[in-house]
Amino acid sequence: EIVLTQSPGTLSLSPGERATLSCRASQSGRGSYLAWYQQKLGQAPRLLIYDTSSRATGIPDRFSGSGSGTDFTLTISRLEPEDFAVYYCQLYDNSPAVTFGGGTTVEIK
């Protein structure tokens, strides 16, 4: 079973700053597909990125995803006030298995 580790646990930044979130898989899966979600308090998660770097419908271009193999990154180029939230990565591999990371909280500094 693949384990996803997200770091840091909490990121304290100011609006306008750049956020870099990491997601590391314990092993490279067979045909792995990486997604990122944003979750605000009391709300359901929202899909931001799928297939490592493709933005979901309606997602602003300040959100970008990158990576391959076991190391993946979500970058928010300039934080807007509404971006302060918890972010989860999720991996699908063809075994099949769906795994979520533990989350990174982006908080206002």
Next chain:
Amino acid sequence: QLQLQESGPGLVKPSETLSLTCTVSGGSISNSDHYWGWVRQPPGKGLECIASINYSGTTYNSPSLKSRVTISVDTSKNQFSLNLSSVTAADTAVYYCARWVSRGNWKAFDMWGQGTVVTVS
């Protein structure tokens, strides 16, 4: 616009079976590009995928919950359901139903219900 709505008891006794239904509106559940799944989130914790199913009944189950989970689909009602047996306090969580896209390299949950709180006590 597609909407998903969870329904079911908010309180379940230990050792009993948790039963939830998700009603899909604004679109058909019978689409070969989609699976329909359940994700839960214990209080203050992260997300866990429980199971998913497509319109023809093909399922995916989390290995850790597989022995206690039954997932089913009713295309005539545009609904899918989750049964989780032998529940304990560890099953207390917000339960979300969600649509899983399985199209090319798109493998993710793109639409979510609002979630329903289930307490085991």
